[in-house]
Amino acid sequence: MADTVLYDVTDGVGTVTLNRPDAMNAMNTEAKNALRDTLREAAADPSVRAVLLTATGRAFCVGQDLKEHITSLDADRAAGGSDPMRTVREHYNPIVMAIAGMPKPVVAAVNGVAAGAGAGFALAADHRIAAAGASFTTAFAGVGLSADSGLSWTLPRLIGHGRAAELLLFPRSVNAYEARELGMVDKVVPDKELALVAKSVARRLAQGPTVAYAAIKESLAFGAGHTLAETLAKEDELQTRAGLSEDHRTAVAAFVKKEKPRFEGR
Known part of the structure; x- marks a missing residue:
């Protein structure tokens, strides 16, 4: 089985790559554990001076793997449990804190759709570069959920309370260029140039103070x-x-x- 998260350290840049392309990098338990632990490893590694977060395939991350999630909901209900969303506490919160809290800059290279938690991961980064074909959506209200992965904190700070409330209450696809105009991303580049530009930016940060x-x-x-x-x-x-x-x-x-x-x- 291929690793759900890839990790490489080159020239002071720790590159963390979501690697479930066939599932549009949806976050199952294996991927959540791997991403959380890999980010913590990068944060603690003194040879890593900047982190690049990206993904394989046509999506950055579409958030929670809903196929696994419905199975977990059914199992929790059958067992009489009352904590079906503990993954927020166990996975999503630590992942976002690892991105936002590590003492080194994090660059998100958004190669495709970033939905739900995927959008949260990107917005928790310090600098965001989006491919022209990328898009963002909050997604949560569409499946009867509130915000998680830090979106209720990051989104209003980036685009203002009113616009953040609109995107959370009425989820829709925000293309890369609109995302730049709103302040959700810092730069939009042609799809084929994303990897090169993002690596260059991360390398520049890795060579900095x-x-x-x-x-x-x-x-x-x-x-x-x-x-x-x-x-x-x-x-x-x-x-x-x-x-x-x-x-x-x-x-x-x-x-x-x-x-x-x-x-x-x-």
Whole structure:
């Protein structure tokens, strides 16, 4: 059986690839476990300075594998259970926290449809590049569910409360160009160029100041839910951390010499 998630580390980039193309990368239990664990591995690996999240086939990820899910619902009901959606707690929440919380930048290369949890994974990344043929949909209300995979947090922050509510209440396909206009993605490229462009962006980030990137991610997340005064205090803390890094010293010395800095990620 082919691995449901592929993992490769090259030139400081940890590439995590969803690999259930025949199922449009729908997330069964095996895939959810593998994605969660692989992202955690990438986050903890000091040789990985940036992560690229992408997929094989014609879809990025269509969310939960509903064939497996209906079987789980039936089994839970037969056993008298009352927690049929525990996969949110066990899988989707940890996956999104691994993407958004790791101290290194994550680039999502969206090669096709990103639906439900698949959209959530993409929007949790720090930078999103979509193929021209890609599309996004929240999907949840269509199957009688609320939002998960962080969409109730990421979507309104990217496109505003009103637009987020509309897309959650009235799920529809948002093509790549509309997604860019709304602010859901940062760049749209021809389908055939996605892999090359995304690798180039991830490699550029991997060659950058890793400590500073981690601080930027932390400051953005903190600022989203705190007052200006609290955020200024957090910026002081994080800037002190970045200022003590070797990369900062290297960059300042290179600037004085009018040279290009070579960051080591520490």
